[in-house]
Amino acid sequence: MNHDNFSRSSLVNLAIFTDIFFYGLIVPVLPFALSTQAGVPEDKVQYWVSILLAVYSAALFVGSPVAGIYADYTSSRRWPLLLGLVSLAGSTFLLAFGNSIGLFVLGRVLQGLSAAVVWSVGCALLVDTMGSSVGVAMGYVNISMSIGLLLAPVIGGVVYNKAGYLAVYYVAFGVVGLDILLRLVMIEKKVSKQWIKEPETESSQIDVEKTSPTNTPSDEPLGISTDITNTQTSTTAPAGEAGHRNDHSNDSKADQEKHKNRPVITLLKSPRLLAALYGILVESGILIGFDAVLALFARRLFGWNSTAVAVLFLAIFIPGLIAPLAGWLSDKYGAKWSSFAGFVATIPVLISLRFVTENTIQHKVLLASLLALGGFTLPFAITPLMAEISYVIQAKEAENPGIFGEKGVYGLAYGLFNMAFALGGIIGPIWAGYVVESAGWGTLTWNFGLWSASAAAVVFFWGVNKPRTPTTDDTPIEST
Incomplete structure (x- = not known):
């Protein structure tokens, strides 16, 4: 960089x-x-x-x-x-x-x-x-x-x-x-x-024009030569082939224009993107859901004050510094397997939290250890999905160049990411508070464990093994 x-x-x-x-x-x-x-x-x-x-x-x-x-x-x-x-x-x-x-x-x-x-x-x-x-x-x-x-x-x-x-x-x-x-x-x-000159590119273009067998005299506009060349090509080509090429070009342009006018629909029709958004919603719901109930749970069970509760959040967030490694793995191998592994590894951590039931040193250590494990596994679940949003756009651009226009849709796509994260932030605390008050801490932990399992299943079935980038060959692009 x-x-x-x-x-x-x-x-x-x-x-x-x-x-x-x-x-x-x-x-x-x-x-x-x-x-x-x-x-x-x-x-x-x-x-x-x-x-x-x-x-x-x-x-x-x-x-x-x-x-x-x-x-x-x-x-x-x-x-x-x-x-x-x-x-x-x-x-x-x-x-x-x-x-x-x-x-x-x-x-x-x-x-x-x-x-x-x-x-x-x-x-x-x-x-x-x-x-x-x-x-x-x-x-x-x-x-x-x-x-x-x-x-x-x-x-x-x-x-x-x-x-x-x-x-x-x-x-x-x-x-x-x-x-x-x-x-x-x-x-x-x-x-x-816009402020940086690119002399190498300009000189390369001049060299190409000088060495090209079809270059025009210096007093002839380049556009005229191009038009003549295109005309000759079209007249020498078989009529059926030229017509087929023109029809294909017109269809492609029409398809691009159609999708440019509705980028939201184009993105939301991608199962791969929807899978990423669902995983982000689940991750957000679990994290913010525990934020809503963890402090009160620790205070009721252990009699801790706010300073002691802050140590619990240290246990969650410090292991999260591993997140760039999760991102590097997704860049190299794709978002599917690292995110899937993150959600699967989080399931036993969440369910095991139900065993924290007594005001003893052993149970305090168990709670802190499980939260630290969750702080380690969750970044592997969400970080690749944040990158997956850009991989989906790249894959769609590779399938149909220009589908999103010159400016692209990255802002819109990460707006959808924010919507998923916000929706998880609404569902998680409501769910957590209701379950803890009505059925207890142990019920909440296996509820959230099943929620994590649902995200793992969605990522497994609709995720993609490798990040897709625009290509110039005819290699098939994985489904988006």
Whole structure:
């Protein structure tokens, strides 16, 4: 990776880190803010915390495809990213100084819309930048997300206890401001190409024209020669063959135009893409579902405070630093087997959590160990699927060049990824909370184990062994 690509990749990961960092930063202080800032009665705090979580996910779900489509049709992906970060700054302001539940809801809506832009556009920009190393790039995205989720709640809780409510948001303003400044100086790969001369390409073209037997005199326009050559070819070719070629060309162009007008339908007709989106939904649902119940479970069973619970999240997120390896494997061998293995390996981990039932050292160690194993296996499940989205688009382009037009559909595709992730974030906590309250912790663990098994089955039957890239030969492309 050259220096420019590394810089752009780092800035995108910083944008994703900023979004996740702010999301996690306010988690430990939001219940207090509702009471002290918005005047919500104590018996209504849990209700409004749940509402605000749902509002965020709903805004993310609705805003993601819009942000993705806009990113594909705009001339630069830097500005949508900047707008997303400005929206995040507005959300920070509303949540810091808001004094009513309505302002808090608006702040969460802006935060969800910001996440929609940052994730949809950021992942699309990484695909533009990284080329064939998409899986590795998505591994670093997972690291950015893990670090943000790991550090933010701890920093938020400590700052709130030591310096007060507003100090938490001063930290957020500092991180967001730095990210906006760096985004302003970012130069995209396709923009920088416009400023870089390519003398080698020009000289090569001149050499070809000089050595070509059909080159024209210097005073004859090149277009005329081309037209004459094409005319001669068409007149010497058999009439049936020429007609067949023209019909095929017309059919291909008509097919391209038809698909350009409905890229969403084209993408959603791909079983391979739908399989990836389902796996992402399951992964998101499991992670966020456990976020909703794990702290309360540990507090009830072990009597732990918030600091001790933070250690559990360390056990989950630190092994996630292995994510770039999972991405490298998907780049080399394809998303199917690494993702399938990740989901299968997660099944016994989830089910074994049901054996944590007593307040003893052995059961505390067992819980931490199982969470660490889950933190190791889950990146192998989701990282390849994030890269698989770009592999699907490449395969469709190889089957039918130009099907998505000049600008492509990477923004839209990663908008669909965001929608799947958001939907999992809605289903997971609701499912987890309902099952734990009605049937207990043990029932939830095997429920989530079966959910992971369903994702493994979907990836196995509809995944693809190797990433597909555009080819110039007639080798069949695997089904998309």
